[in-house]
Amino acid sequence: MKKISFILNGEKRNAYVEPNDLLVDVLREKLGMHSIKYACGRGDCGACTVLLNGKGVRSCIILAIEADGQEILTVEGLSKDKLTSLQESFIDQGSFQCGFCAPGMIMSATELLNKNPNPTEEEVKEGLSGNLCRCTGYTPIIKAVLDVNEKDVDKK
Amino acid sequence: MEEFKFIGKSVKRLDEKEKVTGAAKYVDDIDFGPNLLYAEIIESPHPHALIKSIDTSEAEKMEGVVKVVTGKDFPYKFGLYMKDRYIFAQDRVRFIGEQVAAVIARDPRIAQKAAKLVKVEYEPLQPVFDPIEALKEDAVIIHPDLGNYPHVPWFFPKGGTNLTHRLKLRKGNTEKGFKDADFILEDTYRVPRYAHCCLETHIAVGLLDYSGRLTVWASTQSPYTQRNLFADALAPLGFSHKDIRVIAPYVGGGFGGKAGVTMEIIATALATTVKGHPVKVMWRRDQEFYNTYMRQQVVTKIKAGVKKDGTITAFEMANYWDAGPYAEYGANVVNASGLSATGPYRIPNVSIDSYCIYTNLPAAGPYRGFGYSEMSFSVESHMTRIANAIGIDQVEFRRKNGIKEGDTVAYGAPMNPNGLLEAIDKVADEINWGKKEESKDPNKAIGKGLSIFWKAPAMPPNVTTSAFIKFNEDGSLNILVSGMELGQGYLTVMAQVAAEILSVPIEKIRVELPDTDRNPYHWQTVASHVTWASGNAVKRAALEMRDKIFEVVHAAYHYDKDSLYLEDEKVKCKLHPSFELPLRDFVINGIQTKDGTYRGGAIVGSGSFMPEFTSAKQDPETSQGGHPNVHYTVGAGAVKIEVDKQTGKIRVLKAVEAVDAGKALNPRNVEHQIIGGLLQGLATVLYEDMRFDENGKILNPNFTDYKIPTFLDIPDEVVPIIVEVPQPDGPFGARGIAEHTMIPAAPIIANAVEDAIGIRVKTMPITAEKIAMAVANNKKEVTDFLMIMKK
Numbered sequence: 001m002k003k004i005s006f007i008l009n010g011e012k013r014n015a016y017v018e019p020n021d022l023l024v025d026v027l028r029e030k031l032g033m034h035s036i037k038y039a040c041g042r043g044d045c046g047a048c049t050v051l052l053n054g055k056g057v058r059s060c061i062i063l064a065i066e067a068d069g070q071e072i073l074t075v076e077g078l079s080k081d082k083l084t085s086l087q088e089s090f091i092d093q094g095s096f097q098c099g100f101c102a103p104g105m106i107m108s109a110t111e112l113l114n115k116n117p118n119p120t121e122e123e124v125k126e127g128l129s130g131n132l133c134r135c136t137g138y139t140p141i142i143k144a145v146l147d148v149n150e151k152d153v154d155k156k
Numbered sequence: 157m158e159e160f161k162f163i164g165k166s167v168k169r170l171d172e173k174e175k176v177t178g179a180a181k182y183v184d185d186i187d188f189g190p191n192l193l194y195a196e197i198i199e200s201p202h203p204h205a206l207i208k209s210i211d212t213s214e215a216e217k218m219e220g221v222v223k224v225v226t227g228k229d230f231p232y233k234f235g236l237y238m239k240d241r242y243i244f245a246q247d248r249v250r251f252i253g254e255q256v257a258a259v260i261a262r263d264p265r266i267a268q269k270a271a272k273l274v275k276v277e278y279e280p281l282q283p284v285f286d287p288i289e290a291l292k293e294d295a296v297i298i299h300p301d302l303g304n305y306p307h308v309p310w311f312f313p314k315g316g317t318n319l320t321h322r323l324k325l326r327k328g329n330t331e332k333g334f335k336d337a338d339f340i341l342e343d344t345y346r347v348p349r350y351a352h353c354c355l356e357t358h359i360a361v362g363l364l365d366y367s368g369r370l371t372v373w374a375s376t377q378s379p380y381t382q383r384n385l386f387a388d389a390l391a392p393l394g395f396s397h398k399d400i401r402v403i404a405p406y407v408g409g410g411f412g413g414k415a416g417v418t419m420e421i422i423a424t425a426l427a428t429t430v431k432g433h434p435v436k437v438m439w440r441r442d443q444e445f446y447n448t449y450m451r452q453q454v455v456t457k458i459k460a461g462v463k464k465d466g467t468i469t470a471f472e473m474a475n476y477w478d479a480g481p482y483a484e485y486g487a488n489v490v491n492a493s494g495l496s497a498t499g500p501y502r503i504p505n506v507s508i509d510s511y512c513i514y515t516n517l518p519a520a521g522p523y524r525g526f527g528y529s530e531m532s533f534s535v536e537s538h539m540t541r542i543a544n545a546i547g548i549d550q551v552e553f554r555r556k557n558g559i560k561e562g563d564t565v566a567y568g569a570p571m572n573p574n575g576l577l578e579a580i581d582k583v584a585d586e587i588n589w590g591k592k593e594e595s596k597d598p599n600k601a602i603g604k605g606l607s608i609f610w611k612a613p614a615m616p617p618n619v620t621t622s623a624f625i626k627f628n629e630d631g632s633l634n635i636l637v638s639g640m641e642l643g644q645g646y647l648t649v650m651a652q653v654a655a656e657i658l659s660v661p662i663e664k665i666r667v668e669l670p671d672t673d674r675n676p677y678h679w680q681t682v683a684s685h686v687t688w689a690s691g692n693a694v695k696r697a698a699l700e701m702r703d704k705i706f707e708v709v710h711a712a713y714h715y716d717k718d719s720l721y722l723e724d725e726k727v728k729c730k731l732h733p734s735f736e737l738p739l740r741d742f743v744i745n746g747i748q749t750k751d752g753t754y755r756g757g758a759i760v761g762s763g764s765f766m767p768e769f770t771s772a773k774q775d776p777e778t779s780q781g782g783h784p785n786v787h788y789t790v791g792a793g794a795v796k797i798e799v800d801k802q803t804g805k806i807r808v809l810k811a812v813e814a815v816d817a818g819k820a821l822n823p824r825n826v827e828h829q830i831i832g833g834l835l836q837g838l839a840t841v842l843y844e845d846m847r848f849d850e851n852g853k854i855l856n857p858n859f860t861d862y863k864i865p866t867f868l869d870i871p872d873e874v875v876p877i878i879v880e881v882p883q884p885d886g887p888f889g890a891r892g893i894a895e896h897t898m899i900p901a902a903p904i905i906a907n908a909v910e911d912a913i914g915i916r917v918k919t920m921p922i923t924a925e926k927i928a929m930a931v932a933n934n935k936k937e938v939t940d941f942l943m944i945m946k947k
Contacts, residue, residue, distance in 0.1 A: 099643065134409050135643045
């Protein structure tokens, strides 16, 4: 077991991990971040996406020790006070159905909007193409992301 | 038209805030505490073999292993419509991946390591993968005991063969019908297997507590049906239904795959061996592909005859369904889709034979569409070819033969009110039907395709549902139902139904997810029937509460009950316009009268619903005489595509789908079903391509090689259209639409490909590879079927 430390959703957190522990397991099982979903285990679907130093990563194919000393953001971190404009937009559009892809999708979309506050439809599709959703046909998600343009973009 | 305040409005989803904040809990998000154990499954490496011996001694010795369980511990069968499935394999295995034993350990890694130490000795048997081969007289028999398996009365298994059910339908006289025809077309179509690909894999956690209560948390569409099947399968252990509790938190996608019982029985059975310890069984992505249900493969032979004027005179069909080795649910797919396999056409002479056949591919069963998507591919391809062959426009052909209210369906029952013709006209109009379009790129061709569809809920005739509603002190409501929120918007729509009757706004209503200890009975969330059935139960419960409210007000104020009504959370009176009594003032603690005493008490409502006109008592030789279906939902779809003749790649320029919702209780939810379901259907024809090796082992059980659509694979434009011809017995006229949205996708693409480049593809999927090869080889028809790789 090795002790690692990182900033998780703005707070300093520690965890004791095995060298082969995956980030997704440590965040879910040891640190209670259950928004992150495990769905494919090989980086195909994006349900486990978290932001590592602001960049979207697949926490199911990253070792926990790689996050030592870094900064991690999950949906729990976005939802602490009031919701972000993006989350509000998803609610307004009724974008998600089963909701299992939502936390990962929201983190990818947050990264996209942080880098590019006014994306085109093509840029939204390209930016989110690593996140799979089986329910929605994607259109209501695209609509919600584009709709954030109309509002204040939360530059969290 | 009646004016509604909540019905027919696109109110926001009740569950959306939980889902966008990560607060929504799915089974694996629940903390089961430090006593939680993990199970690893030992799976068969053979498609068909006898089990000679199982040696668990080495695994049991490993530190951290709590128990190793094999088929000897649970010699029980289970199944929804037929008991042919085993909790663990007994004397034989019947597909690659079948569960043979399980290691229960304190840590998942220890369980995985120990599972490798379980030694199983097999004697391989000849496998069979092709349904038609499996029907041959000399075929290897997959279930030697088939003749003894208990099943519902409308199944007809044939012991000593691999035929687990045969649906036989005869209407009119097809021989005469073909004599009357001016043109007859006969052909064969083939649809491979598909996977549901829910983002959340199957998971179940079982716990037998020290008092003997059994609790199961499952990702499920069917909490009550699971409880019933657990009690039934484990009957020798003596559980009463009241002592089994199934809790169903949010589900990360169902699509039929989480209906009935599959792997949940493993967690349940294992829990009974380790009292006081919850046991978790969670499928990895590859297990999700091969050990729940797949969609069945089918070979369809159709012969249809028409007159010169386009009137269909006869329709003859044989469907050979590959159910895999366990058909306890899949046989009902065969049954239900067989009864309705003509599609929504008025045809006087019909002969349909549907065969449900055991094979050694993984078990197959319910998937959104329940067999209708597969039938639609063949029938709608065939009808298009016939119309084109006799020179009648396809839209005209479908308008002419499309089924109308009061027409007799193939099994003799009358057709319900429906907006089929309106749906056809609307999609044809939206896609500019009849206007030929040319691509600017000479290597590309534009084509259009259209098809119509119908589907009825496939359910036992006495299927039932119920609802409880209770008021809280502030006049807010909790609705307790056991239908499942699969993403379709069930919770929201149930709230809208109660809101409309009780005048309580949506923001003041919670609808609770199922827990069989608390929420009343509901069969399963399948068949696109919950809006209709559960909506009726919730409506009845709300009406009962309204009656009680009026009763209390009458007792306290002596106003005539008929003069009372609810508006804006208040009781009002037509005869006394100044009277207004807020619900929150009395729905719990009653109304005080002049003498200081109170009238009333906490107001609760209950309602249940069961169709009382359905029957499965049809003649097994003709399928005539029963009334197996409650009603059909109809619709039409169309597409405009661009085909690249060099690469074979298809780009969907525009997709349109109209569905008759009866009354769209929440129009945006209906539109979202159309957009999502249509893409799921388009994926089956354009992208998803399941492959097995020559031993029946799936080669692509992952999202790298089994391609489900990404953001970059959606149509350029999708137009959802709602048609509303009310369903007389539906809540506010509503009927279900969710499964239906997937059904027209495959034939509209097949028809559009032929329109674009003159090539008829008769096997799914219609991949770029198939088209490019056909163009290169100058073929006009494609019959290649690639699901099982040759040696």
